[in-house]
Amino acid sequence: MSDPILLSFLLFAVLAVGALGGAMVMANRLRRRTTEMERQHIGTVERLQGDLTRLRGLMEEYIAQREGTEQALRMNEDRFRALVDALPLVVFQADLDSKWVFLSEGWERITGWPVATSIGASIFENVPVDQRAGCEALLHSTFAGATTPFRCLLQVQAPDASDRWLEMIPSPLRENGAITGCTGTLSDVTSRVLAERALRQSEERYRALIERAAYGIFRSRPDGAFLDVNPSLVEMLGYSSADDLLALDPVQDLYAQPGHFERWTAVVESGGGADWFDLAWKRRDGSRMIVRLSARAAHDAQGRTLHYEGIVEDVTERQRRETIVRRAERMASLGHTLAGVAHELNNPLAAISGFAQILLRGPLIPENRSPLETIHREAHRAARIVKDLLTFARRQEARAHHRMDVNEVVRYIADAQRYAMETHGVSCVLDLTDAPAVILGDQAQFEQVVLNLLVNARQAVESRIAAETAENGKRADRPYSVTLRSRIVNDRITLEFIDTGPGMASSLLPRIWDPFFTTKEEGEGTGLGLSVVHGIVGGHGGSIDVESTEGVGTMFTIALPRLMRTDTPPELHRETLPMLGATARAERPMDLLVVDDETAITRLLERFFAPRGHAVMSANSGEAALRLAAQSGADAVICDLRMPGMDGVELIRRLQALPAFSRTRFVLSTGDSASPSVRESIEKLGLAAVVDKPYDLEALRHIVEER
Numbered sequence: 173m174s175d176p177i178l179l180s181f182l183l184f185a186v187l188a189v190g191a192l193g194g195a196m197v198m199a200n201r202l203r204r205r206t207t208e209m210e211r212q213h214i215g216t217v218e219r220l221q222g223d224l225t226r227l228r229g230l231m232e233e234y235i236a237q238r239e240g241t242e243q244a245l246r247m248n249e250d251r252f253r254a255l256v257d258a259l260p261l262v263v264f265q266a267d268l269d270s271k272w273v274f275l276s277e278g279w280e281r282i283t284g285w286p287v288a289t290s291i292g293a294s295i296f297e298n299v300p301v302d303q304r305a306g307c308e309a310l311l312h313s314t315f316a317g318a319t320t321p322f323r324c325l326l327q328v329q330a331p332d333a334s335d336r337w338l339e340m341i342p343s344p345l346r347e348n349g350a351i352t353g354c355t356g357t358l359s360d361v362t363s364r365v366l367a368e369r370a371l372r373q374s375e376e377r378y379r380a381l382i383e384r385a386a387y388g389i390f391r392s393r394p395d396g397a398f399l400d401v402n403p404s405l406v407e408m409l410g411y412s413s414a415d416d417l418l419a420l421d422p423v424q425d426l427y428a429q430p431g432h433f434e435r436w437t438a439v440v441e442s443g444g445g446a447d448w449f450d451l452a453w454k455r456r457d458g459s460r461m462i463v464r465l466s467a468r469a470a471h472d473a474q475g476r477t478l479h480y481e482g483i484v485e486d487v488t489e490r491q492r493r494e495t496i497v498r499r500a501e502r503m504a505s506l507g508h509t510l511a512g513v514a515h516e517l518n519n520p521l522a523a524i525s526g527f528a529q530i531l532l533r534g535p536l537i538p539e540n541r542s543p544l545e546t547i548h549r550e551a552h553r554a555a556r557i558v559k560d561l562l563t564f565a566r567r568q569e570a571r572a573h574h575r576m577d578v579n580e581v582v583r584y585i586a587d588a589q590r591y592a593m594e595t596h597g598v599s600c601v602l603d604l605t606d607a608p609a610v611i612l613g614d615q616a617q618f619e620q621v622v623l624n625l626l627v628n629a630r631q632a633v634e635s636r637i638a639a640e641t642a643e644n645g646k647r648a649d650r651p652y653s654v655t656l657r658s659r660i661v662n663d664r665i666t667l668e669f670i671d672t673g674p675g676m677a678s679s680l681l682p683r684i685w686d687p688f689f690t691t692k693e694e695g696e697g698t699g700l701g702l703s704v705v706h707g708i709v710g711g712h713g714g715s716i717d718v719e720s721t722e723g724v725g726t727m728f729t730i731a732l733p734r735l736m737r738t739d740t741p742p743e744l745h746r747e748t749l750p751m752l753g754a755t756a757r758a759e760r761p762m763d764l765l766v767v768d769d770e771t772a773i774t775r776l777l778e779r780f781f782a783p784r785g786h787a788v789m790s791a792n793s794g795e796a797a798l799r800l801a802a803q804s805g806a807d808a809v810i811c812d813l814r815m816p817g818m819d820g821v822e823l824i825r826r827l828q829a830l831p832a833f834s835r836t837r838f839v840l841s842t843g844d845s846a847s848p849s850v851r852e853s854i855e856k857l858g859l860a861a862v863v864d865k866p867y868d869l870e871a872l873r874h875i876v877e878e879r
Contacts, residue, residue: 262338262358265345270295270311273353282338282360284330295326303327307340314342314354325365326358337365388463388484394477396422396433408463408486410456428452428460440469440480450487461488492717495682517554518843518865523772525551525866530780555866575735576618578609578665582656585622589630593654598633600626603657609665610735617708624705625669625728629654632673632726639674660734669728676720684718758877761785762807767797767823768841769815773865777810780869781876794818798826805832808860808876813842824857839863839875 262282265274271294275287285298295311296304303326310324326338342356388405392398398418409426411417420426423433429452436449449465467482528548536544582604590600611618633652655670676684684702709716714732764786766777774790781788789806791797794817797809809827813820820840827833840854843865854862861875 261360263355264358265353265355266295266311266342267353268315268351270308274355278360279358282358283328283336284332285328298329299327300329310340311342311354314344315351317344317351325361335362336360337362388486390482390484392422392480392482394437394479396437398422399479405484408461408484409453416456426453428454436465436467437480440467441477450491461486462491463487519770519773521551521555522843522866523770523776525555526773526776526780526869529869530776551866574612574615575610576613576615578611578618578667578732579604579658581615581618581622582658582667585619585626586656589623589626593630596630596634597637597652598630599651599653601653601655603655605658605660607660609658609660609667611665611712611732612735613712613732614708618712621705621708621730624702626654626656628702629669629671629673629726629728632671636672636674663734665732665734667730667732669730670725671727672725675722675724675726677722678720681718681720756784758784758786760877761787762877763805764788764876765797765800765806765809765811766790767792767794767809767815767820768812769793770812773812773841776867780873784873784877794820794823794826797823801827801830801833805830806836808837808839809833810839810841810872810876813840821854821857824859828857837876837878839872841865841867 260278262278263274263276264272264279267273272291275290277287279285279287279290283298296307299307307324307326324340326340328336328338330336337360338358339361340356340358342354344351345353345355385402385404388408389402390398390405391400398420401414401417403414406412406414406417409417427433432449432451436447436451439447439449447466451463451465453461453463455461464485464487465482467480469480470478472478525548528544528551531544532541532548583602586600586602593600633654637652650672652672654672655668657668657670659666659668706716709730709732712732714730716728716730718726718728720726764777764781766774766788767790768774768777769792771792774792778788778790789800791800794815797811809824811820811823815823820842824838824840827836828838837860838857840857840859840862842862860878863872863875
């Protein structure tokens with residue numbers, strides 16, 4: 173082997189040995205280091221194992237604690253949910269889109285909708301559209317952060333289509349300071365809402381009943397001031413609104429007579445609240461009205477009066493009508509009596525007046541003529557009184573005969589009386605309707621009505637003028653007038669006689685219609701005028717009433733049925749007879765038959781007609797007259813209407829059937845020829861005339877001897 177190679181080999185060997193030695197040294201060092209590191213690692217592992225053991229223990233302890241906490245939380249959650257679900261309301265949570273996020277089990281119990289299907293649904297899904305606005309506004313204010321508790325009614329339609337009413341009370345729900353929705357409660361208030369609705373409907377019904385009631389209804393304080401009134405009471409008293417009535421002091425402004433308020437409140441306080449009281453009230457215009465009132469008192473726990481509640485009926489018109497009916501019944505009874513009395517008086521008056529007329533025709537010494545004239549004059553006066561009695565007695569029996577305009581009659585009578593009134597300082601004022609005021613009636617009778625009332629009014633005003641002049645030494649500076657006013661209201665005509673006389677006390681008003689009652693001085697009147705007026709008005713189907721205030725004046729009001737058709741009933745023919753003339757023989761002697769149950773009447777007619785050359789036969793009954801008629805006829809028959817047995821109508825009818833009486837003139841004589849009970853029969857007889865007792869003998873002669 174060459175040297176270079178050997179040297180290289182040796183060098184390599186040396187290097188290799190050196191390297192090997194170094195490697196061994198390094199290996200020993202590494203071994204020692206590794207051993208040390210292993211020891212360190214083992215210590216570290218041992219420490220880690222200790223820490224891990226401790227950590228495992230801690231973890232196990234934590235897990236045990238957490239499981240205990242979670243179990244407690246679950247138990248608490250279960251208890252909370254059980255508590256929430258058991259509540260009689262719904263606990264809810266909703267997001268900002270107004271969708272349910274949480275609902276307690278009360279939701280299904282109250283609404284019938286399952287909770288599971290409702291979560292995520294809109295709050296307003298089953299709410300009627302017209303009910304949403306209020307709750308939407310409430311939720312918007314809640315989402316805006318409103319902290320003031322609000323309430324709204326949420327109407328939900330259940331699966332069975334029934335409605336449930338829930339009261340929602342929401343409040344904002346915050347997370348990290350931001351509002352994420354709302355939470356709150358829903359209470360089932362269906363029963364309350366339905367009860368309130370029923371109560372409201374009931375109140376509305378009762379309110380409507382009170383509002384529409386024909387009676388006045390009120391509530392007032394113990395001092396009388398009204399707290400509440402219904403429209404009928406407002407209208408009844410003539411006010412424009414309830415406020416006007418509530419502002420009154422009723423004790424001063426409403427009650428027409430002092431003490432009336434205290435009268436009924438005392439009875440009510442004593443426990444007599446069911447009683448009815450007739451009281452005088454005043455309307456807004458001051459007119460007087462009569463009301464019937466019933467009231468009760470409401471008290472507190474201590475027995476103090478809180479208020480009065482009452483019901484009021486306006487009985488003014490009813491009392492007026494009842495008064496008229498009672499008056500009519502009283503007048504009817506009086507009328508029947510007076511009719512009989514008047515009829516009985518007419519016969520002796522006819523004899524007295526007739527014989528006086530006969531005697532006055534002959535030669536008399538002056539000393540005898542004056543007494544006879546007095547007898548005739550007083551008999552005539554008595555006859556007028558009897559006629560008034562008969563007119564009064566026939567008030568319900570009078571029958572309208574023809575068309576007449578009330579205004580024309582009033583103008584005629586007023587014009588006739590105007591001069592006499594104005595010369596005594598009384599003006600006559602006419603305020604008559606322009607429209608025709610036509611009725612069916614007896615014009616002569618109606619003229620008597622107008623004349624009587626106008627004269628009464630004039631005399632009342634004149635008496636006041638005289639009294640004031642006597643007291644003050646001169647006439648007072650005031651207008652003195654009588655006003656006649658007519659009005660047409662629907663089918664009635666009203667005629668008012670208004671005077672500014674002294675008026676009458678209210679206590680006298682019910683008596684003024686009674687026959688022979690008068691407020692005038694003795695000798696100034698018979699007291700029959702108003703009775704006759706009442707009878708005539710009643711006979712024409714009308715009514716008459718009076719209002720009078722002392723120191724103010726009097727007003728008579730007549731109401732009559734207005735004629736709406738053009739037909740008129742037939743009139744009973746009456747002759748217009750001449751005045752008494754001189755005695756002379758008749759141009760043509762006649763056979764006369766006089767029939768009257770009063771012997772004085774038959775003697776009177778015999779005494780009157782026989783000197784005129786007539787042959788007079790007399791009979792005191794219808795049967796006796798028929799026996800005479802069987803023997804001979806008669807040129808004229810004067811027959812009384814009312815006789816015992818056969819009356820005059822039946823007798824004339826039977827005489828007219830006899831051939832001997834076919835051309836006979838029949839005259840019916842009566843003290844009550846206007847009685848409608850025989851009017852129709854009289855009209856069918858075709859009489860020459862119907863004459864009244866007492867007779868005007870010359871007029872009777874003219875009828876009998878007329879060709």
